[in-house]
Amino acid sequence: NAGVTQTPKFQVLKTGQSMTLQCAQDMNHEYMSWYRQDPGMGLRLIHYSVGAGITDQGEVPNGYNVSRSTTEDFPLRLLSAAPSQTSVYFCASSYKGGTGPNEQFFGPGTRLTVL
Amino acid sequence: AQSVAQPEDQVNVAEGNPLTVKCTYSVSGNPYLFWYVQYPNRGLQFLLKYITGDNLVKGSYGFEAEFNKSQTSFHLKKPSALVSDSALYFCAVRDNGIDNDMRFGAGTRLTVKP
Numbered sequence: 001n002a003g004v005t006q007t008p009k010f011q012v013l014k015t016g017q018s019m020t021l022q023c024a025q026d027m028n029h030e031y032m033s034w035y036r037q038d039p040g041m042g043l044r045l046i047h048y049s050v051g052a053g054i055t056d057q058g059e060v061p062n063g064y065n066v067s068r069s070t071t072e073d074f075p076l077r078l079l080s081a082a083p084s085q086t087s088v089y090f091c092a093s094s095y096k097g098g099t100g101p102n103e104q105f106f107g108p109g110t111r112l113t114v115l
Numbered sequence: 116a117q118s119v120a121q122p123e124d125q126v127n128v129a130e131g132n133p134l135t136v137k138c139t140y141s142v143s144g145n146p147y148l149f150w151y152v153q154y155p156n157r158g159l160q161f162l163l164k165y166i167t168g169d170n171l172v173k174g175s176y177g178f179e180a181e182f183n184k185s186q187t188s189f190h191l192k193k194p195s196a197l198v199s200d201s202a203l204y205f206c207a208v209r210d211n212g213i214d215n216d217m218r219f220g221a222g223t224r225l226t227v228k229p
Contacts, residue, residue, distance in 0.1 A: 004158070033217070040124075042205060043159075043219040058216065090158055100166035101147050101209050104217070106158030 001026050004107035006091050012113045013081040021076040021110050023091030030096040032074040036087040049074055081114045117142040117210040121220035128196045129228055136191040136223045138206030148189040149207040150180055159205060165189060196227045
């Protein structure tokens with residue numbers, strides 16, 4: 001299994017440009033999430049999904065869109081990039097079941113710079 | 116909303132000494148608590164979790180954590196630190212009423228010196 005994969009690894013955008021960060025998992029996990037990591041702030045949840053066709057907002061959703069058309073894929077769209085969106089982005093997945101929430105599996109991250 | 120606090124940005128210990136990385140939490144219901152570790156330029160890796168049951172939870176690489184409900188804490192511990200334990204450690208919490216909405220602390224950088 002490849003686990004959670006993210007593309008691209010690095011990206012530089014100009015203010016106002018749009019782009020999509022790709023995330024895929026091959027573990028048949030129901031749950032998927034997007035986080036951004038900024039120095040001194042830990043990971044903040046952007047959007048999450050509990051299954052195909054179901055998404056919800058996290059802590060910092062503004063400026064980002066998501067969709068979940070398949071179990072495997074959970075792309076994150078930046079509609080009009082701003083310098084405040086310069087960050088490292090992580091996608092994570094976890095399986096549903098058991099007596100409580102299960103651990104998340106993280107991708108390697110995408111380092112995004114907005115000029 | 117649920118939240119966690121990691122009061123120390125940095126923890127330094129000597130190799131072979133015990134280590135503790137602190138975490139306190141706030142939730143409206145029963146907490147689900149996690150510890151993750153991040154090595155440079157990598158994604159986070161799961162160490163251990165508390166869902167219910169014994170207050171002392173054992174995890175990967177010799178780490179353990181103690182759940183203390185009265186102090187709302189979930190400190191990460193290891194009896195004997197290794198240089199290879201040097202990394203960034205994150206505590207995370209999920210309220211049992213909110214599906215998949217996980218909140219992370221700001222992280223604690225652990226440095227183990229030989």
